[in-house]
Amino acid sequence: MGQPGIDFPGLGVGLAILRDGKLLLCKRMKAPEAGHWNIVGGKVDHMERAEIAARREAEEETGLSIGPIRYLGMTEQLIEADRQHWISLLYVTDDTTGDPQLTEPDKLSEIGWFDLDDLPQPLSVFTQTVLTYLR
Secondary structure (H helix, E strand, O other): OOOEOOOEOEEEEEEEEEEOOEEEEEEEOOOOOOOOEEOEEEEOOOOOOHHHHHHHHHHHHHOOEEOOOEEEEEEEEEEHHHOEEEEEEEEEEOOEEOOOOOOOOOOEEEEEEEEOOOOOOOEOHHHHHHHHHHO
16 A cells, blocks of 8 residues: 555645643654654544544654634645655644653653754754744
8 A cells, every 4th residue: 555655645734732832842853854843743543533633643753732723725746866756735823831852752852841042953944934933
């Protein structure tokens, strides 16, 4: 059948989580863009609504409870270095409960809050795109 993003374009979601003017970012350990800082997100499962996938991925990756989320827009990433192709729906929330934790240490090496004017580098293409919607 093949792998989404590798054998055919994958459908993904991303959730920009804001708190006190800061953006929550995670450092990726796996392709695409291993070693880059990224908002939380992942792929949409078959028969799963994108908004539900965004909330699920965020809760799985951070341990936070996610309140209402709002649609921002979409992006298409052609990541030549990893030979991956993703079309992703982007969401945002500033309604979360709890403190973020590194709940998927096999996928993410660091997690933290960063001021929008002082973000760590390198940023993933995905995160760079979401910033255009946030600013």
